[in-house]
Amino acid sequence: MRVFDMIVDERHRAADLLEGLTAEQLRRPSLCAGWRVHDVAAHLTTYLRFGQLKIYAAIVTTGADFDRFNLRLTRRAARLPIEEIVARLRRHATSRTTIPRSGYDPVLTDVLLHDLDMRVPLNIARDTPEERLRVAFRHLTDQPSPGYAMGDRLRGLRLEATDTGWTYGSGPVVRGRAETLLLGIGGRPWAFDHLDGEGLILLRSRVLNRTRPEVLGRLMAPLRVLASPPPSARRSREAGAPELP
Structure with a gap:
């Protein structure tokens, strides 16, 4: 689809x-x-x-x-x-x-x-x-759009979706069901009581202690998107879900 x-x-x-x-x-x-x-x-x-x-x-x-x-x-x-x-x-x-x-x-x-x-x-x-x-897992872990304000939230962490086998990154692991994992990396504190792994403390800290970037930092995010090649495949009317390992 x-x-x-x-x-x-x-x-x-x-x-x-x-x-x-x-x-x-x-x-x-x-x-x-x-x-x-x-x-x-x-x-x-x-x-x-x-x-x-x-x-x-x-x-x-x-x-x-x-x-x-x-x-x-x-x-x-x-x-x-x-x-x-x-x-x-x-x-x-x-x-x-x-x-x-x-x-x-x-x-x-x-x-x-x-x-x-x-x-x-x-x-x-x-x-x-x-x-x-x-689609959501790939987007948040690959190149999230500026509105998600991900910053370096996932840097140095490995994500593992236990029900689908999807993985991302390397380092201390954060694992859980795909829906719960998406909520965690999407910044919903509820998820942290339903995930596990040695990387969970770090992810929780990064989400709960997120600081708002200064104006210049906020402006740079959309400027980087505008300067990058358009994602023609993702805009295509025929584009479906990406393949993941």
Whole structure:
């Protein structure tokens, strides 16, 4: 399946999930610090009608502070009732907005992580197709887009997904199920009680003690993306999940 088709399907799945939640479930804290399940749902709609020119403008006006920009957009979208959020997810499920020159991989990664951000605290499990998790794993460990602010989080660590056999890097090991591993390297503290390995203490420390880079450092990340060759394969309408060892 093409990565773009995976994104469309994930947006519809999120809408299906949200449509069946109670008001109490929507108020439940998600795995995103400070965000309720309702806020995460709202965040999923924030870029659906965005053009790339608006993203460039946001990079300039916020000094590439994606955290601040996402917070601003999400607060605005979260004022909407859940019925309108669900309707927007369905109506704009085929949106092709991407981070400039980054392709569809980061979009799918974002939707998958936020799906888990909502499902885990609600204890609503699902069987996420392995090929979709593979896209997210490759993206976060290979060349994550600037919005993920990974920095050197994974430097000198080896990641091992116990249920898929995927590995990355060398050094002290952090291991666990692929979904949990993605949440850990994606910066969700919940995951650290569900992973193990001698590298876990270091990963936990890097995530919990992350410092916000200065403006110049934030600006350099998108500039490096803009200066690099476009990921033609990842933008291709025919691009599917990457192969992993």
